[in-house]
Amino acid sequence: MPYGTVNADVITTSTAGGVLGAGNASIMKNRIINGAMVISQRSGTSSVSPTDGQFSVDRWKCRTDITGKYTFQQNAGSVTPPVGFSNYLGITSSTAYTVPSGGYYFLVQPIEGFNTADLGWGTANAKTVTLSFQVYSSLTGTFGGSLMNAANNRSYPFTYTISTANTWTTASVTIAGDTTGTWVGATNGSGIEVNFGLGMGSTLSGTAGAWAGASYYSATGAVSVVGTNGATFYITGVQLEVGSSATGFEYRQYTQELVLCQRYFWRKSGVASAVVTVGSGMAYNTTDIRCTLPNPVIMRTTPTIAFTGSNFEYEKAASARGTLSSIDSAYRSPEASMLYSGASTTATTAGQGAIWYITDSASYISISAEL
């Protein structure tokens, strides 16, 4: 055909046999953000033993019934990533733990409803999706995971097989969309939650390959990573797309991926032995110095702002710096926030201009609107 045409789910190009999306074309087909595990704003490449709900690399949340059963780390173990990838999320078991019936250990990415509403789940027009990924483990056998709704009362457990230990394996699962149940539509709520089991209790595991009106985070009988001390589970290249077969992974430019992540989280970090500007503002009164903090992208919702460390300072004139304390934020929105101090160490005059700084790498500001 002479020019590009659209036929069903396939966009054909003017080049003979050229089909966008069949290779690695980037057309935002992947509903997963940071599927290549490139962005790691919170922990960098450090190894962390997470608390329940703590995020690892961006958008990937760790669920752990009891803290201390596993660690996460970007590129843990420093194995060679699969071809085409530079990063992976590594899980390492810290114990040989037998998960009780109600215990749970898994990774999850909640996908925002705005990015899943077109799938029509919960209606007769529910679309089929395919989940694909690259996985590597010191264990072999049948592993499990699930897709789930926000209310945790609709779930589809799935399995995949790792036949050879310590070798990257490509896995894909095709799932017919759920025609019943309540699924979040085009809102900023959680549309679909993608779970990868690391060890799941029997009451939270279900029969693979079918929708259930239950909270199944993994499949019955799946391998338990936390069941073997030192066991590893590495994953990357996660993609969830419309259709009944997996296509090439959608690579994104670094900035694209970072901006997608920053809708949910970003950090203003300090630097060792250096001064980093937070924002400009003014003295509200003699002790309260205020400044603005615009977000780099419109966030999912009004964010939480966390101040870690104590090296926050302001400058009002040459050689006139003071320490900020009892810091808080107010007048927040998905676009920007106002930061203010409850006290400062150098007297100021109301209306005087000022700039906020971070003066040490151990201090930083985390802005979160995660699901």
Added chain:
Amino acid sequence: MIYKLSRIDGVILIKENERVCIPFDPANTDYQAYLKWVAEGNTPLPAENT
């Protein structure tokens, strides 16, 4: 876990070496956790006077 009311709006979760400022936004998951904490019978500390 200690929550304290903010001087202007929201609540602050006081942690070791960290102040987590949470807005009164029903879609914010930290606020949802705070509401659950209140529903369990807890009460936040009053706002700072500084």
